[in-house]
Amino acid sequence: MSTRFPFDPAPFLPFRDKKALDRVRNIKKSEICKHPRKNFKIRVIEDQAAFGFAYLLDIVSGIKRALDEGRRHVIILPAPNPQYAFVAEMINRLRIPCHHVHTFNMDEYADQDGNTAPRDWKGGFQYWMWHDLFRRIDPKLRIPEKQIHFPSTKNVASYSRMIEDLGGADICYGGIGWAGHIAFFEPHLGEEFGDDLDAYLNEGARLVDLHPITVCQNSLFCDCGCSGDLANCPPKAATIGPRDLKNSKRVSFWDGFTYGDVSWQRFITRLAAHGPVTPMVPASILQVLNSQLTLSGNIAADVVTESGERRTPIEFPK
Secondary structure, eight states, X not given: OOSSSOOOOOTTOSOOOHHHHHHHXXXXXXXXXXXXXXXXEEEEEOSHHHHHHHHHHHHHHHHHHHHHTTOOEEEEEOSOOTTHHHHHHHHHHHTOOOTTEEEEESEEEEOTTSOBOOTTOTXXXXXXXXXXXXXXXXXXXXXXGGGEEOOOTTTXXXXXXXHHTTTSOSEXXXXXXXXXXXXXXXXXXXXXXXXXXXXXXXXXXXXXXOOHHHHHXXXXXXXXXXXXXXXXXXXXXXEOOHHHHHTSSOEEEEEOOOBTTBOTHHHHHHHHHHSOOOTTSGGGGGXXXXXXXXXXXXXXXXXXXXXXXXXXXXXXXX
Protein backbone atom coordinates (compact mmCIF):
# COMPACT_ATOMS: atom_id res chain seq x y z
CA MET A 1 0.00 0.00 0.00
CA SER A 2 1.41 3.36 -0.97
CA THR A 3 2.65 5.57 1.85
CA ARG A 4 2.05 8.56 -0.42
CA PHE A 5 -1.65 7.77 -0.78
CA PRO A 6 -2.83 5.83 2.29
CA PHE A 7 -6.22 4.11 2.20
CA ASP A 8 -8.11 1.30 3.90
CA PRO A 9 -8.65 -2.03 2.11
CA ALA A 10 -12.09 -2.51 0.58
CA PRO A 11 -14.70 -3.50 3.20
CA PHE A 12 -15.64 -6.74 1.43
CA LEU A 13 -12.11 -8.17 1.80
CA PRO A 14 -11.99 -10.96 4.40
CA PHE A 15 -8.68 -9.93 5.98
CA ARG A 16 -7.95 -6.21 6.43
CA ASP A 17 -5.11 -5.90 8.98
CA LYS A 18 -3.05 -3.19 7.25
CA LYS A 19 0.09 -3.80 9.30
CA ALA A 20 0.13 -7.52 8.45
CA LEU A 21 -0.74 -6.84 4.80
CA ASP A 22 2.12 -4.34 4.45
CA ARG A 23 4.57 -6.76 6.04
CA VAL A 24 3.80 -9.75 3.84
CA ARG A 25 3.60 -7.85 0.55
CA ASN A 26 7.15 -6.68 1.15
CA ILE A 27 8.58 -10.20 1.53
CA LYS A 28 11.13 -10.58 -1.25
CA LYS A 29 11.58 -13.68 -3.37
CA SER A 30 14.96 -14.25 -1.72
CA GLU A 31 13.23 -14.48 1.68
CA ILE A 32 10.03 -16.30 0.85
CA CYS A 33 11.28 -19.81 1.74
CA LYS A 34 12.42 -18.79 5.22
CA HIS A 35 9.90 -19.70 7.90
CA PRO A 36 10.23 -20.14 11.69
CA ARG A 37 8.01 -23.25 11.88
CA LYS A 38 9.92 -26.48 11.23
CA ASN A 39 6.77 -28.40 10.27
CA PHE A 40 6.08 -26.04 7.37
CA LYS A 41 8.41 -26.14 4.36
CA ILE A 42 8.40 -23.72 1.43
CA ARG A 43 10.31 -24.31 -1.79
CA VAL A 44 10.51 -22.67 -5.20
CA ILE A 45 10.78 -24.48 -8.53
CA GLU A 46 11.86 -21.75 -10.89
CA ASP A 47 10.91 -23.20 -14.27
CA GLN A 48 7.16 -23.45 -14.93
CA ALA A 49 7.44 -26.72 -16.88
CA ALA A 50 9.59 -28.28 -14.17
CA PHE A 51 7.05 -27.11 -11.59
CA GLY A 52 4.25 -28.94 -13.39
CA PHE A 53 6.31 -32.09 -13.86
CA ALA A 54 7.32 -32.17 -10.20
CA TYR A 55 3.67 -32.09 -9.16
CA LEU A 56 2.75 -34.99 -11.45
CA LEU A 57 5.78 -36.97 -10.31
CA ASP A 58 4.85 -36.43 -6.66
CA ILE A 59 1.42 -37.96 -7.26
CA VAL A 60 2.71 -40.97 -9.20
CA SER A 61 5.65 -41.68 -6.90
CA GLY A 62 3.31 -41.70 -3.89
CA ILE A 63 1.09 -44.26 -5.59
CA LYS A 64 4.09 -46.43 -6.49
CA ARG A 65 5.67 -46.17 -3.04
CA ALA A 66 2.48 -47.34 -1.34
CA LEU A 67 2.19 -50.22 -3.81
CA ASP A 68 5.74 -51.35 -3.06
CA GLU A 69 5.07 -51.14 0.67
CA GLY A 70 1.86 -53.15 0.35
CA ARG A 71 -0.42 -50.51 1.84
CA ARG A 72 -3.50 -48.52 0.95
CA HIS A 73 -2.94 -45.03 -0.48
CA VAL A 74 -5.57 -42.36 0.24
CA ILE A 75 -5.29 -39.13 -1.76
CA ILE A 76 -7.23 -35.87 -1.51
CA LEU A 77 -7.11 -34.23 -4.94
CA PRO A 78 -7.81 -30.61 -5.91
CA ALA A 79 -9.81 -29.32 -8.86
CA PRO A 80 -9.33 -30.81 -12.33
CA ASN A 81 -6.28 -29.84 -14.34
CA PRO A 82 -5.54 -30.92 -17.92
CA GLN A 83 -2.13 -32.10 -16.72
CA TYR A 84 -3.81 -34.93 -14.80
CA ALA A 85 -3.73 -36.67 -18.19
CA PHE A 86 0.04 -36.96 -17.75
CA VAL A 87 -0.49 -38.74 -14.42
CA ALA A 88 -2.58 -41.32 -16.24
CA GLU A 89 0.05 -41.59 -18.97
CA MET A 90 2.84 -42.18 -16.45
CA ILE A 91 0.80 -44.86 -14.72
CA ASN A 92 0.09 -46.59 -18.04
CA ARG A 93 3.66 -46.37 -19.33
CA LEU A 94 5.13 -47.65 -16.05
CA ARG A 95 2.35 -50.26 -15.67
CA ILE A 96 1.55 -49.25 -12.08
CA PRO A 97 -1.54 -51.02 -10.67
CA CYS A 98 -3.78 -48.59 -8.76
CA HIS A 99 -6.14 -51.02 -7.04
CA HIS A 100 -4.81 -49.87 -3.65
CA VAL A 101 -5.61 -46.19 -4.31
CA HIS A 102 -8.58 -44.31 -2.83
CA THR A 103 -9.23 -40.76 -4.04
CA PHE A 104 -11.35 -38.01 -2.52
CA ASN A 105 -11.82 -34.87 -4.53
CA MET A 106 -11.74 -31.67 -2.51
CA ASP A 107 -14.92 -30.10 -3.82
CA GLU A 108 -17.73 -29.88 -6.33
CA TYR A 109 -19.99 -27.05 -7.47
CA ALA A 110 -23.59 -26.79 -6.27
CA ASP A 111 -26.59 -24.74 -7.34
CA GLN A 112 -28.50 -22.16 -5.29
CA ASP A 113 -30.44 -24.95 -3.54
CA GLY A 114 -27.35 -26.95 -2.63
CA ASN A 115 -27.69 -29.61 -5.34
CA THR A 116 -24.24 -30.64 -6.51
CA ALA A 117 -23.40 -30.82 -10.21
CA PRO A 118 -24.08 -34.13 -11.97
CA ARG A 119 -21.21 -36.18 -13.31
CA ASP A 120 -22.05 -35.41 -16.95
CA TRP A 121 -22.02 -31.60 -16.56
CA LYS A 122 -18.98 -30.26 -18.40
CA GLY A 123 -18.57 -27.35 -15.99
CA GLY A 124 -18.22 -29.70 -13.02
CA PHE A 125 -15.17 -31.20 -11.41
CA GLN A 126 -16.39 -34.81 -11.66
CA TYR A 127 -16.69 -34.61 -15.43
CA TRP A 128 -13.14 -33.41 -15.96
CA MET A 129 -11.54 -35.67 -13.36
CA TRP A 130 -13.03 -38.66 -15.19
CA HIS A 131 -12.16 -37.19 -18.57
CA ASP A 132 -8.55 -36.21 -17.80
CA LEU A 133 -7.50 -38.81 -15.23
CA PHE A 134 -9.61 -41.76 -14.17
CA ARG A 135 -10.86 -42.97 -17.58
CA ARG A 136 -7.42 -42.53 -19.17
CA ILE A 137 -5.86 -45.16 -16.91
CA ASP A 138 -5.71 -48.61 -18.49
CA PRO A 139 -8.71 -50.65 -17.19
CA LYS A 140 -6.26 -53.33 -15.98
CA LEU A 141 -4.53 -50.73 -13.79
CA ARG A 142 -7.42 -48.39 -12.99
CA ILE A 143 -8.57 -47.30 -9.53
CA PRO A 144 -11.78 -49.21 -8.71
CA GLU A 145 -14.75 -46.88 -9.22
CA LYS A 146 -16.06 -47.54 -5.71
CA GLN A 147 -12.78 -46.05 -4.41
CA ILE A 148 -13.21 -42.75 -6.30
CA HIS A 149 -15.16 -40.19 -4.27
CA PHE A 150 -16.56 -36.68 -4.73
CA PRO A 151 -18.42 -34.58 -2.16
CA SER A 152 -22.10 -34.34 -3.01
CA THR A 153 -25.41 -33.21 -1.62
CA LYS A 154 -26.00 -36.74 -0.37
CA ASN A 155 -22.66 -37.45 1.28
CA VAL A 156 -21.21 -34.08 2.30
CA ALA A 157 -22.32 -34.46 5.92
CA SER A 158 -20.38 -37.74 6.18
CA TYR A 159 -17.57 -36.99 3.71
CA SER A 160 -14.94 -36.23 6.36
CA ARG A 161 -15.86 -39.38 8.22
CA MET A 162 -15.48 -41.39 5.01
CA ILE A 163 -11.86 -40.21 4.78
CA GLU A 164 -11.27 -40.87 8.48
CA ASP A 165 -12.66 -44.41 8.20
CA LEU A 166 -9.69 -45.11 5.90
CA GLY A 167 -7.26 -43.70 8.44
CA GLY A 168 -7.18 -40.17 7.03
CA ALA A 169 -5.51 -39.10 3.83
CA ASP A 170 -1.90 -40.13 3.23
CA ILE A 171 -1.52 -36.95 1.17
CA CYS A 172 -3.73 -33.92 0.66
CA TYR A 173 -2.86 -31.88 -2.43
CA GLY A 174 -4.19 -28.40 -3.07
CA GLY A 175 -3.51 -24.79 -3.90
CA ILE A 176 -4.31 -21.42 -2.36
CA GLY A 177 -7.33 -19.57 -3.74
CA TRP A 178 -7.40 -15.85 -4.47
CA ALA A 179 -9.36 -15.18 -1.28
CA GLY A 180 -7.13 -17.58 0.64
CA HIS A 181 -9.50 -20.53 0.57
CA ILE A 182 -8.59 -24.22 0.92
CA ALA A 183 -10.71 -26.28 -1.47
CA PHE A 184 -13.92 -24.21 -1.35
CA PHE A 185 -13.74 -23.62 2.41
CA GLU A 186 -14.02 -19.86 2.15
CA PRO A 187 -12.65 -17.04 4.33
CA HIS A 188 -16.05 -15.64 5.31
CA LEU A 189 -16.73 -18.93 7.13
CA GLY A 190 -14.04 -17.86 9.59
CA GLU A 191 -16.50 -15.40 11.14
CA GLU A 192 -18.16 -18.41 12.83
CA PHE A 193 -14.98 -19.28 14.74
CA GLY A 194 -13.40 -15.96 15.71
CA ASP A 195 -10.01 -16.70 17.29
CA ASP A 196 -10.87 -20.32 18.19
CA LEU A 197 -8.36 -22.05 15.92
CA ASP A 198 -8.92 -25.46 17.54
CA ALA A 199 -12.64 -25.35 16.71
CA TYR A 200 -11.80 -24.23 13.18
CA LEU A 201 -9.37 -27.10 12.66
CA ASN A 202 -12.07 -29.55 13.71
CA GLU A 203 -14.58 -28.34 11.11
CA GLY A 204 -15.20 -30.95 8.42
CA ALA A 205 -16.85 -31.09 5.02
CA ARG A 206 -19.92 -28.97 4.38
CA LEU A 207 -22.00 -27.13 1.81
CA VAL A 208 -20.89 -23.49 1.44
CA ASP A 209 -21.66 -20.24 -0.35
CA LEU A 210 -18.79 -19.23 -2.60
CA HIS A 211 -17.05 -15.97 -1.75
CA PRO A 212 -17.35 -13.26 -4.45
CA ILE A 213 -13.58 -13.33 -4.95
CA THR A 214 -13.77 -17.07 -5.65
CA VAL A 215 -16.50 -16.49 -8.23
CA CYS A 216 -14.24 -13.91 -9.89
CA GLN A 217 -11.27 -16.31 -9.80
CA ASN A 218 -13.19 -19.21 -11.29
CA SER A 219 -14.73 -17.08 -14.04
CA LEU A 220 -11.21 -16.80 -15.49
CA PHE A 221 -10.85 -20.58 -15.95
CA CYS A 222 -11.94 -22.76 -18.86
CA ASP A 223 -14.87 -24.19 -16.85
CA CYS A 224 -16.50 -20.75 -17.21
CA GLY A 225 -15.17 -20.06 -20.68
CA CYS A 226 -12.03 -18.13 -19.65
CA SER A 227 -14.12 -15.02 -20.25
CA GLY A 228 -14.84 -13.53 -16.84
CA ASP A 229 -18.48 -14.61 -17.08
CA LEU A 230 -19.41 -14.14 -13.42
CA ALA A 231 -22.98 -15.31 -13.99
CA ASN A 232 -21.77 -18.66 -15.33
CA CYS A 233 -20.15 -19.77 -12.06
CA PRO A 234 -22.38 -21.72 -9.62
CA PRO A 235 -23.01 -19.94 -6.30
CA LYS A 236 -22.36 -22.82 -3.88
CA ALA A 237 -20.14 -25.87 -3.45
CA ALA A 238 -19.68 -29.00 -1.38
CA THR A 239 -16.18 -28.98 0.06
CA ILE A 240 -13.81 -30.62 2.50
CA GLY A 241 -12.93 -28.63 5.63
CA PRO A 242 -9.85 -27.79 7.72
CA ARG A 243 -10.28 -31.02 9.68
CA ASP A 244 -9.49 -33.05 6.56
CA LEU A 245 -6.16 -31.26 6.15
CA LYS A 246 -5.39 -31.59 9.86
CA ASN A 247 -6.00 -35.35 9.71
CA SER A 248 -3.84 -35.86 6.63
CA LYS A 249 -0.43 -37.42 7.16
CA ARG A 250 1.04 -34.91 4.72
CA VAL A 251 -0.30 -31.74 3.10
CA SER A 252 1.24 -30.62 -0.19
CA PHE A 253 0.07 -27.35 -1.75
CA TRP A 254 1.25 -26.13 -5.16
CA ASP A 255 0.87 -22.52 -6.28
CA GLY A 256 1.62 -21.86 -9.93
CA PHE A 257 -1.30 -20.01 -11.56
CA THR A 258 0.18 -17.52 -14.03
CA TYR A 259 -1.05 -15.50 -17.00
CA GLY A 260 2.18 -14.36 -18.62
CA ASP A 261 3.78 -12.16 -15.98
CA VAL A 262 0.48 -11.70 -14.14
CA SER A 263 -0.64 -13.79 -11.18
CA TRP A 264 -3.19 -13.23 -8.45
CA GLN A 265 -1.48 -15.97 -6.38
CA ARG A 266 1.65 -13.93 -5.75
CA PHE A 267 0.21 -11.90 -2.88
CA ILE A 268 -2.24 -14.37 -1.32
CA THR A 269 0.55 -16.96 -1.13
CA ARG A 270 2.58 -14.56 1.01
CA LEU A 271 -0.37 -13.75 3.23
CA ALA A 272 -1.19 -17.44 3.82
CA ALA A 273 2.43 -18.51 4.32
CA HIS A 274 3.77 -15.58 6.33
CA GLY A 275 0.77 -13.77 7.75
CA PRO A 276 -1.10 -14.57 10.96
CA VAL A 277 -2.71 -17.99 11.29
CA THR A 278 -6.40 -17.12 11.18
CA PRO A 279 -9.69 -18.61 9.92
CA MET A 280 -10.07 -15.42 7.87
CA VAL A 281 -7.20 -16.69 5.69
CA PRO A 282 -8.03 -20.42 5.53
CA ALA A 283 -4.75 -21.49 3.86
CA SER A 284 -2.80 -19.96 6.75
CA ILE A 285 -3.42 -23.23 8.63
CA LEU A 286 -0.67 -24.74 6.46
CA GLN A 287 1.69 -23.07 8.92
CA VAL A 288 0.53 -25.31 11.80
CA LEU A 289 0.26 -28.59 9.86
CA ASN A 290 2.80 -31.06 8.51
CA SER A 291 2.86 -29.34 5.16
CA GLN A 292 4.91 -28.21 2.21
CA LEU A 293 4.15 -25.31 -0.12
CA THR A 294 5.75 -25.44 -3.56
CA LEU A 295 5.85 -22.26 -5.62
CA SER A 296 6.68 -21.59 -9.23
CA GLY A 297 9.29 -18.91 -9.82
CA ASN A 298 6.64 -16.48 -11.04
CA ILE A 299 4.54 -16.87 -7.89
CA ALA A 300 7.62 -16.36 -5.71
CA ALA A 301 8.46 -13.13 -7.59
CA ASP A 302 8.35 -9.89 -5.61
CA VAL A 303 5.03 -8.13 -5.09
CA VAL A 304 5.22 -4.56 -6.33
CA THR A 305 3.58 -1.79 -4.32
CA GLU A 306 3.16 0.80 -7.05
CA SER A 307 1.55 0.03 -10.42
CA GLY A 308 4.32 1.73 -12.36
CA GLU A 309 7.00 -0.62 -11.08
CA ARG A 310 6.05 -3.33 -13.61
CA ARG A 311 5.15 -0.97 -16.39
CA THR A 312 7.45 -0.49 -19.36
CA PRO A 313 7.35 3.13 -20.53
CA ILE A 314 6.38 3.69 -24.18
CA GLU A 315 9.08 5.52 -26.11
CA PHE A 316 8.21 7.11 -29.44
CA PRO A 317 10.94 7.50 -32.09
CA LYS A 318 12.26 11.05 -32.45
